[in-house]
Amino acid sequence: MKSIIPAAGLGTRFLPGTKVTPKEMLPVLDKPVIQYVVEEALAPAEVDECIIVSSPSKPQIASYFTRDPGLEDLLRSRGKDVYADAIAEAGSVPVSFCYQSEPRGLGHAVRCASFATSGEPFFVLLGDYVVPDKKILPRMKEVSDAHGGASVIAVAACPADEVSRYGIIAGEPVGAVADFPGATGDEEGAVWRVTGMVEKPAAGDAPSRLFAVGRYLLSPRVMELLSDQRPGAGNEIQLTDAMVRAMAEEEFYALVIDVHEGYDTGTPAGWIATNARLAAADPRFAAAFREAMEA
Ligand code: G1P
Numbered sequence: 001m002k003s004i005i006p007a008a009g010l011g012t013r014f015l016p017g018t019k020v021t022p023k024e025m026l027p028v029l030d031k032p033v034i035q036y037v038v039e040e041a042l043a044p045a046e047v048d049e050c051i052i053v054s055s056p057s058k059p060q061i062a063s064y065f066t067r068d069p070g071l072e073d074l075l076r077s078r079g080k081d082v083y084a085d086a087i088a089e090a091g092s093v094p095v096s097f098c099y100q101s102e103p104r105g106l107g108h109a110v111r112c113a114s115f116a117t118s119g120e121p122f123f124v125l126l127g128d129y130v131v132p133d134k135k136i137l138p139r140m141k142e143v144s145d146a147h148g149g150a151s152v153i154a155v156a157a158c159p160a161d162e163v164s165r166y167g168i169i170a171g172e173p174v175g176a177v178a179d180f181p182g183a184t185g186d187e188e189g190a191v192w193r194v195t196g197m198v199e200k201p202a203a204g205d206a207p208s209r210l211f212a213v214g215r216y217l218l219s220p221r222v223m224e225l226l227s228d229q230r231p232g233a234g235n236e237i238q239l240t241d242a243m244v245r246a247m248a249e250e251e252f253y254a255l256v257i258d259v260h261e262g263y264d265t266g267t268p269a270g271w272i273a274t275n276a277r278l279a280a281a282d283p284r285f286a287a288a289f290r291e292a293m294e295a
Contacts, residue, residue, distance in 0.1 A: 001048065002116050003041035006109035007034060007127035008055040008100040013267045022058040023266055024127045026146040029282060030160025031155065033265045034061060034127055038093055041125050041136040045140055049094045051113040052127070056099050067091035085198075111226040119220045121149060124239070126214030128266035129273055136257055140217045143191055143255050151222060151243070153194070154215040156259040157186040163206040168184040168198035169254050170207030186275050190256040195247060199233040199240040211255065212240070213262055221244045 011018030016098065017026065024034035034052070041050045056060050057253060070288055075084035100112045121144070123137055128249040140152040155169055171194040173185030185192060198207060216239070225242040232238040246252060263274035 001044075001046040001120055001122065002113070002123060003044075003050045003123040004097055004110055004113045004116075005041060005046050005050060005052045005125050005127045006032070006100075006106055007052050007061060008103060008109050009128075010056070010103060011266070014271070022060055023063065024058075025060050026265065026271060028130060028265060028271070029278055029285060032064060033130060034064070035090060036130045036132070036272045037127050038065075038095060038123050040124060040131050040137065042093065043134040044123070044137045044168065046141065047123065047137075048160070049096060049116070050094055052097050052150075053100050053109045053112045055103070055276055056101060056171055062097050064090060065093060065095045076196065095172050103236075105231065105234070105238055106286075107226050107229050107239040108237040111223070111229075111237070114227070117220065117223055118193070121151075121219050122223070124216040124218060128255055129214040129262050129264055131215070131262040132278060133261070136215050136255075137217070138157050139257075140215065143253055144217050147251055149219070149252055150217045150253050151246065152217045152253045152255055153243070154213050155192070155210040155254045156213050156257050156261075157210050158259070159208050159267050160203055160206070160209060163203055163209065163211065164200050165213030167197050167199045168201055168206045168208060169194050169210050170198070171254065186256060188256055190259040192254040192256070194252040194254050197240050197244050197247075199238050210256065212254075213257065214264075215258075216243075218243070219250060221250055256283060 007024045008131065011023035014023050026033045028036065038050050041047060052061060068091065072084045072088050094286050098112050100109050126213040136154050140154060144150055144152045171192045173190050174193045196207060222242050225245045229237050229242045232241045263275050279285040
């Protein structure tokens with residue numbers, strides 16, 4: 001089974017910082033964002049390879065995941081084995097690349113990796129969203145297995161005034177939520193049967209407050225439907241539109257996660273918050289971080 005990581009976007013929300021450094025290569029603590037995403041993508045036992053859909057203008061991502069024996073030898077000759085091991089590891093993960101020549105939307109980027117999925121279900125992980133504990137994908141797989149291999153997307157509740165930033169689901173909670181009186185279905189762990197989805201709705205048009213956070217487990221039918229998907233919102237080929245067409249043919253589910261389980265690193269504010277949260281929790285950086293905050 002493959003994990004697809006679309007990482008071809010222009011990073012406009014983080015300019016000028018992303019003018020020459022792709023947003024996926026910005027470091028969070030001491031590793032680029034994309035390394036967290038790749039590690040998460042490879043965490044489920046079923047996944048044997050990760051396909052990064054990059055842009056020809058972002059060669060740094062492929063360079064990062066390529067071995068550099070010269071640099072490794074130099075570091076080792078200077079006794080810096082810890083760093084040599086770290087870069088050797090980054091160059092050894094099962095990652096391959098394909099390229100999206102123009103930014104034509106998330107659906108188009110996913111479609112660029114169709115050669116790799118060979119008619120199997122596949123994960124999609126947005127390349128600027130970090131999930132430190134890597135636990136969302138295995139839980140999505142469990143929900144999918146419990147529903148005959150159906151597609152499952154991860155969603156979280158957002159305030160009403162933020163719905164226009166995301167893909168918002170329509171549907172109803174199923175399963176365990178019905179056993180808890182007073183539950184709304186927005187609670188972490190709830191599972192929804194999804195019947196529709198709207199990309200970036202106006203506040204009054206949103207069918208729920210649950211937004212797609214950027215983790216998808218999709219059936220092969222979604223990939224087939226992407227092959228003739230026409231442009232939608234923003235004149236881009238939207239993954240949301242292909243998923244909506246699939247919902248008319250197949251069961252489709254959403255797993256509600258805690259909104260604080262993952263971090264969007266694609267804006268300066270989100271990137272700063274991600275670094276702050278991870279630094280505060282990392283014994284290597286916590287003391288220096290606290291001292292800086294108290295100064
Ligand atoms: C994409 C998806 C959207 C999702 C969002 C999560 O939008 O199209 O459904 O909610 O990612 O960040 P984008 O942020 O690329 O505009």
